Amino acid sequence: MKTAYLISTGTELLLGLTLDTNSIFISERLEKLGVKVIGKSIVGDNKENLIKAFKLGLESADVVITTGGLGPTKDDLTKEIACEVLGIQSVLNKKVEDNLQNFFAKRNRDMPKSNIKQAMFPKDAIILKNSIGTAPGMYIDKGNKKTILLPGPPNEMRKMYEDEVEPLLIRELNLEEKKIATKVIKVIGPGESQIEEMIAEVMNNPNGCSIVLLAHEGEVHIRVTADRKDFKESQENLDIVVNNIIEKTSNYIYGYDEETLPSNIVKLLDKKGKTIAFAESCTGGLISKLITDVPGSSSVFWGTIVSYSNKSKIGLLDVKENTINKNGAVSEETAYEMAKGALKVSDADIGVAVTGIAGPDGGTEQKPVGEVYIAIAFNNYCTVKKLRFVGDRDAIRMLTAKSALDLIRKKIK
């Protein structure tokens, strides 16, 4: 099995200004290719530490992949250090220089002089195109050690990985035919330890598969991986285990692998030819944001009233002032009227409303922070569910949004 060592550079990754999402993305993709990530190092924009990490990576793995440090600023050192560690000269690439000039011309901006640095490359390196930003990547093949340098901005790095790096790795590392089979089962409702109890039998006898549970924003993802002598055998082993898990958890499964709860809802609505409108209070637009993260959601999503104030609940959703005065803005009755209102002001088939107390303020003994009402209306039907979540503002808002989507999923089914 081929191995990889990942290096993420940038002082900001040690100071805590930003997340290292890059090595995570690359780990996931490499695993699918059957390349094992044996180590991960995070270093600042510091020459000495970067050299150490480079040497360690080159000593221990077949391929070293770095992200970051390819930009035009003084802190961007990765290319220079790769040349130094590998003993390769740096040369100007005229074509890349022209592309850089074009990039800035298209945006009606002059190219800052410092950007010329981005057209310098290790001699004989293969240049990897950056279709989003200004910093190209590169691939350096020296003996049996391969080095790949990628830009730091996640969207640039991802596009480059998908378009350029993956085909290159398959070719250059002579990756054998795909051997590993993987499936992620996505569950919503029960917690991690409850899921572990449900599938304890399978986990105790996993048929040679690895089973990993991950709790994330109210969901639990069950990742099953089989690594046998060939893909067919891996797939067969995987299927047995996956089917066993599905049997035990089927009530809570919303999807598999790349599927997300919002993408699943959009697909379901599209299949049934139904449209949806929301009335969001405590989630403040988050449900709509999640739905419209899905390209093509416009075919099923009419729109939303983010009725954060009582005035907007009354003015736009026809919630009766008396209902709010009597029961409060966070109540079964208000949620009911909000959902009915969403249906009324729109021509959507389904109206969904949420109202709750996201905190940190606004809770009382009767209605504590975390109390949430979700209403779903269609035709003459309307149902309201009361839920209570524990956590901070962000967590309560996300759990509310996810629960609303899950309720919709169950109702559509």
Add this chain to the structure above:
Amino acid sequence: MKTAYLISTGTELLLGLTLDTNSIFISERLEKLGVKVIGKSIVGDNKENLIKAFKLGLESADVVITTGGLGPTKDDLTKEIACEVLGIQSVLNKKVEDNLQNFFAKRNRDMPKSNIKQAMFPKDAIILKNSIGTAPGMYIDKGNKKTILLPGPPNEMRKMYEDEVEPLLIRELNLEEKKIATKVIKVIGPGESQIEEMIAEVMNNPNGCSIVLLAHEGEVHIRVTADRKDFKESQENLDIVVNNIIEKTSNYIYGYDEETLPSNIVKLLDKKGKTIAFAESCTGGLISKLITDVPGSSSVFWGTIVSYSNKSKIGLLDVKENTINKNGAVSEETAYEMAKGALKVSDADIGVAVTGIAGPDGGTEQKPVGEVYIAIAFNNYCTVKKLRFVGDRDAIRMLTAKSALDLIRKKIK
């Protein structure tokens, strides 16, 4: 200067299922305390690798802080391994066991048997309260080596860090009086290399301060740090450099340190006693979500119409059908009428509308993906700005939202 070594555990961190936000948060907080993070290791739920990381950490730093692996499942190994490496016995804590029983009782759930593991602790460890989840943390003091074990879920870890760990570190590490002074200047508009050119003079002569630029979702954060013989001298050095940078970039600065663009807008509106309503098309609720991330935003935020479909633009915002037919839903004219509509249907003082093409589909040669219109209306005034962004769907939506907020900021000022 005291040093720390961070270990993040969890196979999911190597497989790419989740982000290691924990070590980032801790790095940032430690830096503020004047504790230097000298290394970071990410390991799977693998006994052997975890032991190696532990030993390395204990050898090289004054304090080792781990996150994750304190839960009830079989994969949760951190506590057991800490006992093994440090040569300490594990004992049952009755009080923690009772707390666990209460946690589940409050949620009307039986405690899974496996959770009892969470009440076992290294002998003489100080237990750190988890006010959100079930896994307490702990502090182990052995000779001159300190070990702190924290739970993996970020919201639990953060609360525990703030409430328990920080005071403990200050006390137990005998941290000298604060020496380091730091300021983050937050800028929106120009790119990283443009900012570097603007402040090139300061960067070439930084008065002994360190200056780090970070580009993040359309913003650039300029972090300046001074580390001199005492806090007063650090602060004096910092002030000179910060003032120089402010002078060069003042047109683009929206805030400092913990301030975010949305929190700044909420504060500005509150100060002026103005309320705001949005009409969002391509951003699909994202602007509202960002505004309502800010606790207390209800005092200035009337609500939003997420008018994702033409029907909702016409039906709720009174955009003329003819305007859309003639100019398209993504046009100056439609944005104008949406903002006017937001003002009309609400009783807010300011109406803001965005419409654009977020992609990946829907672009044409005349109106490519990334073309966006932002309109701001108040009283009888309405202005529309046309922008063009490059990037994927997520990036275009976020840049649009940020630009809208920045325009609002400029108008309010």
